[in-house]
Amino acid sequence: MGYAADTNARISPAWLFVMPVFLAFAVFLIAVPYPIIKPPVNLLGEACYFYSETQDEYPNLQQMAEAQKCDGMPAPSHETVWLSIDTAELSPEIGTEYKLVLFRHWVEGATVRFQYSDGTAVGYDLGPYDFDKHWSVGNFVTFDAPARESAVEHIYLGLDNPSSIKLFRQLNFVKATDWQQREVTGHLIISLIIGGLFAMLLYNISLATTLRFGFHLQYCLFVFSIFVYTVMAYGVFAYFMPGVLTVGQQMNITILALGLNGISGLLFLSAFIEKGIFPNWWNRFIVWAGVPFVLCSILYVTARGWHADTIDLAFNLLALGGILVILISLIIAIPRGSRSAVFYAAGWLLPVFGVTIRILRGLDVIPHSALTEFAMPIGMALETVILSLGIADRISQIRRERDAAQIATQEAKAANEAKSNFLARMSHEIRTPLNAIIGLSELTATTDLNDKQRSYVGNIKASGDILLALINDILDFSKIEAGKLDLERTAFNPAAVFEVARTIVEPRMLEKGLALDIRGLDALPRKLYGDPTRLSQIIINLANNAVKFTERGSVTITVSCTDRTDGKAFLNCAVTDTGIGMTEEEKGRLFQSFSQADETIARRYGGTGLGLAICKQLVEMMDGHISVESTPGVGSTFKFNLLLDLPEANAPQQAQTNGEPAGASVSLKGAHILLAEDNPVNRMIALKLLDAAGIKTDVAEDGLEAVSRASATRYDAILMDLQMPGLDGTAAAAKLRETDISKQVPIIAMTANVSEKDRELCMKAGMNDHIPKPFKPDELYATLAKWLN
Structure with a gap:
């Protein structure tokens, strides 16, 4: 917490108050005489x-x-x-x-x-x-x-x-x-002491019930113990209520008050000093050091008589031990800049100073007086005042820290929001031209090209795919860090998810001459509940990672399911490769953001180091665990498990999904749709893809034109860009939902705005679905088929 910094500057304000109190106490006890005419002889x-x-x-x-x-x-x-x-x-x-x-x-x-x-x-x-x-x-x-x-x-x-x-x-x-x-003097002094203690007790009880700080309650117990001790030990109770308690009973209460004083004082010390000043073990020791005080006081009361001298000796030794504990604690805390320790030291030293005054009076070093006779209770009363002021300072300090923490939280939230907005804007700005790069490269690949041209186009598309994966990783990581990534709970076929992953990973493996083997699919349940999209993301990420670092051999994915008795099951998966492997030191750097096993890997194999970090966080969000086993030159095995829900007995069967929209196989030929897109390159790519599927397409270059066309013509579906001049996509969709002709027409957002907030805005505006840019032809066709089914 930074208490060690600028120690003198932080302690000096407290000392400026504390030192005058000591000086006033000393002058009050020594310089003000009120002497008995002749010091009595102790007989x-x-x-x-x-x-x-x-x-x-x-x-x-x-x-x-x-x-x-x-x-x-x-x-x-x-x-x-x-x-x-x-x-x-x-x-x-x-x-x-x-x-x-x-x-x-x-x-x-x-x-x-x-x-x-x-x-x-x-x-x-x-x-x-x-x-x-x-x-x-x-x-x-x-x-x-x-x-x-x-x-x-x-x-x-x-x-x-x-x-x-x-x-x-x-x-x-x-x-x-x-x-x-x-x-006469004694009655005045003891009345002031008792009145002051009682006032401090009531005042701090009222504060403690309102503010509810733990150390405040312990302070109230501490003041209560001093109040009871003073009332009993100095005969105030006997004076106002004579004959109610025997002298032995009054002694018992006095001793128990001393025991309470010992433990409450140490508990207060532990709780009062700022967090981080004491090591945890010393804090625990302080707390336990007070227990013997209570035990010894109870023993004193129950075994008083022949053993009183022995118990009294033990009590005095405990008191000496408590003084040493407090002294060591203050020696630790004050050099570390603890303001609370300064107040505690000042309050604690006042009764010690009072005892010293009384001893010096007994030795005739200082004048005899009623004041010096009452030096100890005066010191104890002033101690409660000093500690009460210390509590006020501590509460102010806590409030300042809370205010600072609140401001820091707000600033962090604002910075996080600014980062999210920046990432969303940059994502949109990058995805728009990237859609053109990937789309045009795919269209170019369908034309007559020679081998060199086809290689160039393939490299362009591959580079675009890598850039798209990078953008997706950064966005996912940002959402996870901000706590804005929500998991779905839907029914899905786990075997189908692994098969979809195979279709995505296998082409790249075939390019490198690697074999892919997925084992255990037949033993999986037909249905589980969870987030199939994030499960697929984990599998594909680990499989692509294995392919990246494997030059020859194979990648094996082994999967199994372990049922539990609480309606849940662990889906266990292991991805094993025959790649370069890792040392123990390299393994220790895995699963960290923007970190790879070796700095040379990024230059040789590419990547950002975010993939495994995202996998780890997704697995943990699904109550699972991920680990790695690896041998250099032999290969690596990444293992993870996820806690998923099993279908309830007699539960109605729900439509299962494997990551593909229902109705993906429906023919799109003959459909009539409206494409609202202001970017000419993106418009050209979309028209080419739609035309290739046999879809009749009308074009609107802005939102106003889209509303005008859709209000006059009934389309089978509307593809709507979000950011357009004149009227943006969400406003256009909202206006269309107000017209009779467009109320039931599926409106599908097709945009580079891919954040969850953007999706929610689309749904609130009346849109039915969302296709992120850049999109693949199959994704476009499948989404259209889903809504044209």
Whole structure:
């Protein structure tokens, strides 16, 4: 598709839009502070831990804490895992309300105990549906430590059936006022993110249902997965619908959303990038690379518990693999000039950039703020915007390509029409003098000539026949290329078609001293349905080709018929000669337009190289196959088969044809016809041939004269040229059909206009038949006999 050309020029408009988005994102997250007054200390790494049996009440936590460990992290357990936190180092202020803030963990229950220095305690006991009551923006849960005259000196946090303590990630003890300041900004940010995602989802669903591009549907699935993940993972669902789902059920939906996000993102990548950028095998690999994401998310949901750490590791490895697949795909696509890849890269890098910002925030490299806390969902939301703009650009690109393709198709159609018109006009202009050449040579051959004169006349006629065959081949090839060659379906006797071919080919074979043998005719069915004219053309073409390249020996045509059970039959034919044969390399050039086995063949034997190409296309149009076997110096065998219809049982018998008009043997002597022909040479030839058959002929030199004569005299038939001064042949025929005296008279077009369009115009004008120029005497007599019968 030419994507590699002028890569910089094609990518730069997209980059001009994408780069400012990145810069704005970075400034928004880093330069705009909204800081929490004092960055909270993550207490998770300092917490000690111990275990106890899960129970409703824990009377003496201090006594149980005597067995606590302070090295490493606790492992997942079916018991209650306790985190023991000493807050003395935080120096909590007396009379100040604090909050215990922890990243909401996917557990079945939790117990919180604040121990004050005066010996009092405040506790919270949470079941599976109780976590949402303590939800805080950003998917945190917070527990109030009320202001007292004494400070909090110890915190106990018990977790029932945790999958992994590592998933906490954050545990803070902060002033309530500081956290409330963070919540105001957080609520605003998460609302904007969710609202933006929801708007993008609805907008693109409406577009996808209207435009129906495959990649648009996959993009909608991708946005839907991000929307569900954000709503669940960042606690929005818990805030608006508390207690509807357990914390475990919310986690399951979050994990499934991640699986959908993985496969939809890769499917979108495969469909979104322009066709031809990726090899087919890589496209298939991208699609299949998303399947493990779904399988792993389903496994995570069904086997959560003891195996959660292992599955979590597998999920992370899959995510890393997906990143590599996307990275390799972009490395392939962008240098090849893919605009879609630029948009995909920009959108994909935004959440990656957001994760990086959050990591740097955790390492205290950049300031703490609510914005940096939400860097990842902000990046994901902006990703959907960038990809939506990329889709708009892709659709515009597709429309431009379609418009260009439509224009190219119209131009090709116009060029093809111009070529057809040119060929038709040139055919007419060549056939008119060629008719005179062939006709006069045939008439001259009937006079008294010496041997030298007869040889000259014979060469003139042979040259005319070769030129006529060339014109017919070019016209046939042009019609096949344009898809305008229609096949007939008529009843015919296949043996008769081969016999007609024999009469045409045999005279030339006798001149070269060759023998012609046609085998298998007796075993053929009496009737088949198909196009006998095109079958005859294939046989004669292959037989003439065999004669051309055979200097001594014979040409053998073997034919058979193989019935099928579906009312059809294969007509099988092989044309074998003892000629010059071909090498494998020469065979490879056969059946191609204007191509012959060897360039020297055209100079030695003549021909255009169209004959075999036409045969191949005709055979394939009749659901058949053609092939060749050849040995240099020994000869060649051309084999073909055609799929033809068998006559139905109990079907009425139809008149069979072997290529000759019915009634060809009827005597023409005494018939009275009108010849309308403006060309004096063609008129003279036709008059001589008609006179030789004993036909009385009146002449009209233009269309107006033809109408005048035919309106006054009842003729047995009218031979009408098409292109005449004053009134052309079709207009004259139409006028004659309006008169009472000429309504039933056969009107036969006799013209050099031989296209199917010209035939149709003749029939619409009221003509009965069509004789192309140049014509042979037998063809003229047979057509007249058909209509005078």
